[in-house]
Amino acid sequence: MPASASMDLTTPDGLWLVLAVLVPFVGVFVGLLLGGRNAQRVAMVTLVLGLGIAFAIARALVQTGDALVYLLGGWTPPLGVALRADGLSVVMLVAVAVVIGVIGIYACGDFGTPKGTREARAPFMFWLLLLAVWGSLNLVFVSGDVFTLYVALELLTFAGVPLVSLDGRGETLQAALRYLVYALLGSMLYLLGAFLLYGAYGTLDISLLATQVRPEPLTWAAAALMTGGLLAKTALFPLHLWLPPAHAGAPAAASAVLSALVIKGGWFLVVRLWLDVFANVVTWPSVQLLAALGAAAILVGNVVALRQARLKLLIAYSTVAQIGYLFLMFPLVFGMDAAQLDSASTVSGGMLQAISHATAKAAMFMAAGLIYSTLGHDRVADLRGAGRALPMTMVAFALGGASLIGLPPSGGFLAKWLLLSAAIATAQWWWVLVMLAGGLLTSAYVFLVVVRAMTPAEAGWEPKARVPRYQQLAVLALALCSFLLGLAALCPVDMTQIGRSYIPLAGAR
Template structure:
């Protein structure tokens, strides 16, 4: 067995960014180059895991050689692998963009010491958050999911407060309190699971979990906590101020990656571990909340006068599509198709929304504001940024060949096939509303040149523009590699029992 076939590689996506975070915290010099090297090394480790997965299928690694329920296990299945790939690729883009962003602030703006301090703290916090996200995707028991979720929340709250402005600090503190409340609710659910079954391992719980009062209470508590962390309507109140007031690289991290972690756990619990305890009524309720998020978030995005707030509320809307998929899984023969759609939408949204926040941040630095009505003609001085925003918007609308198109098309097909046509109306309405708020900005960027604004733009690093375009193009072309992602999802056993039973 060669070194590249060793199952110990499953630990690498956790260890590599952890080492990088510690080095950035201790060294504090040349931290960008440390972060860039760690980003590339992490991508190599995830690529190695992809090779192993295609050769050997889902992987399970016992930490210290101890078997469950006493030991801790890491597991790699199709959805987890795709989330690791998504985070690795987005992470490289975020790392490059953050370098250009902070370099511009330090060289072109005042208060250099404060900006240097922000960059100094950004790198270790970012790599620690990356560590926690990778550990979350690979965790094999529900308590370790709680630990990693808490680490993600603490790192994200610290990053959200990094700008030092009163508005961002208040929003970050509110985010921290909400995250702690959600984590506490999830932890209470874990307590009920352990009291009922005496184990925490996900694979063992999947085999023995049966509907009952203890499991119903546990699922209710864990679901409420995770919905709060995912910012599903109407529990989204903390998200707009936290994302809109953070530094641009932080906003990209929060919207593109962080909210995906709690959704991943919810997906795992509902449709892999405790699928037999989920009722059709519970699925419909989640679907209604998702529909509310799509419509309300889109309408709020249309109303916004600031670009960053518009992008923030579009996050609320786009997250709603993920939950519209829940009631569609009630039809057993299309459940695999539905979760393929969800996976595509998660990845496409991550790349597109990360690119959008990068573009919004670059525009704000260049112009000094993000008032939409005053952004006319930005394409003249920031053509790459403008095209990046427009391409990412294509994905949010759901136009081919983007990943958003594939995801929405699969959801529409599933809704019509299962006879739940009312969900298809929400999906179509959401796409139409998305086209309104996307073209509202694009029309200002491309169709109304304004020489006064053009003259205000300053020389800047290519790192402020190219990473956004890179991620936007990935989101656009995601649909072209759909068969390969479908192969990865079909290899795993995670969707073997998606049809709901009786219980919650």
Template sequence: MTPAAYTATEGGALLVVAIVLPVIGMLAIFALGLRRAERIAYLVLPGGLLVALAIAADVARSGAAVTYVLGGWQPPLGIALRADGLSVTLMVLTAVVLCAVGLVARGSFSTPTDKAEARSPMVFWTLILGLWCALNTVFLGQDLFNLFVALELLTFSAVPLVCLDGRRETLQAALRYLLFALIGSVLYLMGAALLYGAYGTLDLAGLRLLARNDLATSVALGLMIAGLMAKAALFPLHLWLPPAHAGAPAAASAVLSALVVKAPFFIILRLWFDVAPQPANAMAAQMLAWLGIASILFCSVMALRQARLKLMIAYSTVAQLGYLFLMFPLAMASDAPTAWESVGWTGGVLQLVSHALAKASMFLAAGLIAEALGHDRIENLDGAMSVVPISVAAFGLAGLSLMGLPPSGGFVAKLMLLTAATETANWWIAAAILMGGILAASYVFRVLNRAMAAPSSNFACKASIPLYRELTVLGLAICAVVLGFVPLQPFAFLGIGRVGLP
């Protein structure tokens, strides 16, 4: 059997630009030491957004995946990049979130005017661009080792962001994050090596044709998925996430929670639906869903018990990630002809996108609230509504998505997952989705209640927040709300480029 050949499509070179453009920006900031690191970032951010939109337009127009074969070497010897409907959706999502974060971060990570270069702006902007390169490589890569390199890029960009402010507890959180991420990498690499040993190729399309249902394949995929679970913070491997995401500066937390943890999940999706011999193991799917349920319930309760706003949001991230893992048994049990035409799969992907928008908005809002009040203790949030009303409103709108109330992307996503769960008689999953919604409502309203309370007599505003920063945060929350108006059915766009898969 010969592995599928890739034919480069016309606009394929743009895929290279999507990966390399952030690298060029990062190296330029590092080497030039210009007066302001953010200036180069502000050139690269809109440029990258345009590239992502151009690729998306190309995919939408042609109705087929955009492909590029690097160096002209066909896989399995060489490496191919490929943008299908799903990956291009996530690329645009990434670009939108990063541009918004870039705008809001201007207030916290501008180089002081009296210095040529300062530590935290230089580190922040180079690492954000490094993350972007990593994420685009994850979405486009079609080769297991190429994806490993992307994961390494992701780890080495994300970990220093956690301890950017240098406090002792953030250093500890960063170190713990690093250890979990590295264990994940080792397991992933071991699995990839086993697959190469068994099939002589690392190319996803080639593996899909060759994959057998035997011990080596199961062990390899099991190791890889376990490693990726540690990186994606699925219960009980989530221990690193709350301190890391809560300790990072708000702009970095937004990127970490909205995008970085989604990358390993995306690779699990690829392995599960594109590589694993079909039909996949039903018991493994159930196990992933049970861990997802545990994530939802346990971490929602933990979120309710937090005294700090950012820690609460971080626990909520783990809970919301849990929903993503519900899609494995739901997509398998559905009677749709392919997994990506099932309601469960679409609901899961929509949950990924709407959570990214909502959580980025929520972390940024929390950052602005903390800047304005000088603290983020939930008990003392009273008065926030009077100083940063737009941020509080953004927090509330983003909260809709987390709770799954209409109108919001989270509502549509959870309704789809719920429909799929009842259709396939997975009653435990349906119950967990409903319970998770109630718990999310409790922790979001607990914050809104305090934030809307009248300020106490000794209330003092620590800093005034420029309007454009607040409006950017609101814009992200509105994007999450607008997603609520998509039709309640599988989208053809997400299936582009996947139709031909066996």
């Protein structure tokens, strides 16, 4: 956390943080009370309000040049709970608001209440769960203590799991239950680690813990338990077994939410804990182990993705692989600090990788949903005709894939460039090889899908259904966001570093 966040004062714009969390949950309750078709209308109004709040928070952060703080009830930590937002929090708030908004537009085609029907179960539940996921993620990003983060994680779990089984089929219910088991196991481990921290230091406030934690066995045990629990929620290899069936079996809009956003909550907590709370106790073997799991995820996830017969399963295993890149950031930040180099750009690279993945993967899952509706299936070997029937959708899929590969000027390119530069600067050449191999494997399955989709259909073939044009435009807009995120390099200010203080990791000393 930034140094200024330790001040026991509410900043002038701190109330925006409360609204960022409160507005989505108010939308849930209003939609629940009004019911029926009104749930969708309430959700759309809430999406607009929430997007405006996210941009207002970003504007306030840039103008003040410092973190935003709000003390709930006016009580200062450790007795009270503080909401805090530095640059890392705000970029995630804005990115999630944009992605949620576009998914909401797309979902109007799949989860609109049918005409002549007062209320349908799946649409009603989807809109409420979408808002609940959004509010939970916002709470993850602005929470200032590890117990509030636990509450946010649980809210995120219980909002995300039902999205898997909206259609009520047996296989999706089984996938949702597996997801729930992994999530609850992760929660128990995280909470046990939080108990250890409180018993040792008498506080759960992140800023206070950052100044008090010491490199001792109890702290290492707490860090291991909390990190292990978060890895289960993030689906990092080998704790990924719940992800492919859950993401591939859910409806396209729900898959986009789960793959692009929900898993980012656990990863963001790992970033917050390792870079802020445990910055003084992190060791070289621990960051190498974390990155080794990420490297295994990249290689195994991409290889398995290449072998998939269904498009949605291919994209789901691609998510397993892309999660791995997010954890390569940790040894690179450690190495930069150890070499007494500025690690800010490496942290920014990790954050940009998360955001570019969120936009690209949401676009790809939604594109897969449109392909399924048009062809009546999503068999990779028989995608012929999709390119002609859905030209904008296939362009969007290709742009999202280009970002995952890391082609310029995509966000994936800039993110990987920053991470590769840190790996070269710190002589960690093995991570360079992993990233290059991952890019080649990703390009293989993206190329395979695009080429097969562009193959002309048989004479006389007609699409099974016509998808709304606005859905195709929504997918294309999100893919373009991912592809053009590399232009963030032109921004005069690195927003991720606003309000943060430089806390070198232990190995740098």
